[in-house]
Amino acid sequence: MPRELIYADNAATTKMSDVAFAKMLPFLQEQYGNASSQYSLAMKSKRAIEQAREQVAVGIGAERNNIIFTSGGSESNSWVLSSVPVLFGNKGTHIITSGIEHHSVLRACHALEQKGIDVTYLSVDRVGRVTLDNLKAAIRPDTKFVSLMLANNEIGTIQPIAEIGRYLRDKNILFHTDAVQAMGHIPVNVNELYVDFLAASAHKFNGAKGTGILYKRSGISVPQIVFGGEQEYGLRSGTENVAGIVAAGYALEENISDMRGTANRLVTFVQATIDGIRAKVPNICVNGDPENRLPGIVNIAFENSSGESLMHLLDLKGICVSTSSACTSGKDEPSHVLMALGLSEKQAKSAIRISYGKYNTMQEVESVIFAVCNAYDKIFRATSNL
Known part of the structure; x- marks a missing residue:
């Protein structure tokens, strides 16, 4: 045996959640229309994507048009970090992160350093927490952006993101959090956390692999990452992963409910x-x-x-x-x-x-x-x- x-x-x-799996199956077989087409079969896919967008938005206290679907948390993190030179320029820009971030953030920061952006890597205490005092000490007149994970994927330590976010909002410094390990497991509300960007990945909360989430606060810009059509508000072109997106919405909804x-x-x-x-x-x-x-x-x-x-x-x-x-x-x-x-x-x-x-x-x-x-x-x- x-x-x-x-x-x-x-x-x-x-x-994967049984509910999420059952909900995604029709979009792999019977309802396989391209969500960008105009006939009724395709419109079922389009409506399903928008329903999932609403489910995710409700789950994190956001507006529907703040949610962009990606291929995963690493893409969402990389997209936000790679936007820094476009938003602020290569020179005269200082950003802050921590030494215990996921490699999708750390390596993106290393790439930014090669472009002339100054990066400070905050140390953590013995239990893996960044303190607000350490962050305050690292902020400079040219600090434009901070990226700190909500919860660490190796040790589980949860960072004081709301406290930090409130301080950064008052300083008019953009704030990104990698919530990949946290979302679907602890309460996540983008307004209470005072974040401008948030990244998540469906396979971490019983959804399907290959589906990620990027929250972008209204009024904040990111450059187009994939060129082509008008999918995902014209920022990430290409035929959507309808089945994975549908599964993400239901998996998150189910996890939050219990x-x-x-x-x-x-x-x-x-x-x-x-x-x-x-x-x-x-x-x-x-x-x-x-x-x-x-x-x-x-x-x-x-x-x-x-x-x-x-x-x-x-x-x-x-x-x-x-x-x-x-x-x-x-x-x-x-x-x-x-x-x-x-x-x-x-x-x-x-x-x-x-x-x-x-x-x-x-x-x-x-x-x-x-x-x-x-x-x-x-x-x-x-x-x-x-």
Whole structure:
């Protein structure tokens, strides 16, 4: 018999919602018209896109015409960052981000530096938080733009985005947040966060891969990113991914409807995992903010161990966890996020990320705890005999 899979890597991607899958299917088969055509079959696709746009807008407290659909969170982040030279010019422009951002932001910032834009990378405290005081200290007369993620994808730490956003709005500095890991898991309201741009990705909240979201506040411009037709307000031309967009709307709506209940369950799962592993392996280090953290993510470093070895031993038992962001896996480098927290390279390489989602059960959590402790014991005994 095939082994039973336990999926505990929901920060990398999520299982698609049954509701979202059922809603998208007709647009792959019966209702396959091009939304830019004029006949009735095509108009069904057009209406479905606009319904999804409304669902997303309602979900984050925005207006419908503030929502642009993209191919994913990385595209949305890259689009906003690449707009900086167009909005402000290459020279005499200073922007601020943090050292623990997703690589779609960090590498976009590196590209901006090559164009002459000055970038400040804020440090974070031991739990991975940017403080308003540090941000204030970094602001200069030529600061035009700030990009800070809402919640970190490796350690789950939630940033004080509303506090920072309110301050930046008063300073007339544009503010972008990468909400890819947060959206659909904690309340997100663009007005309460005081953001001008927000990026999200449907596959992180039980939608389909290949569909992203960009929120752009009214009155703020971004340059056209794809040339051709008039899709997405003439900013991103090309035939729309109707099925993926439809799934995104329903997946977000569904997650928001039971957000509190799901979050409570996931917090219980994470605490049980920490307590259960610590009972057998007392010297673990739990990374991230214990108070301001996404409900389903826990990042744990193990003394005298290898996170990669742990991950592979768990995989042999049919349990999926990760050592870092899925976007950087496969590289023999310590996590830039964990290093920014002050961990040594050895400590950073010993960590695994366990991330639960709404389809996990307490029975699976207990299996994860048992398997992690057994795997660590094997590694510890093997290294002790060397």
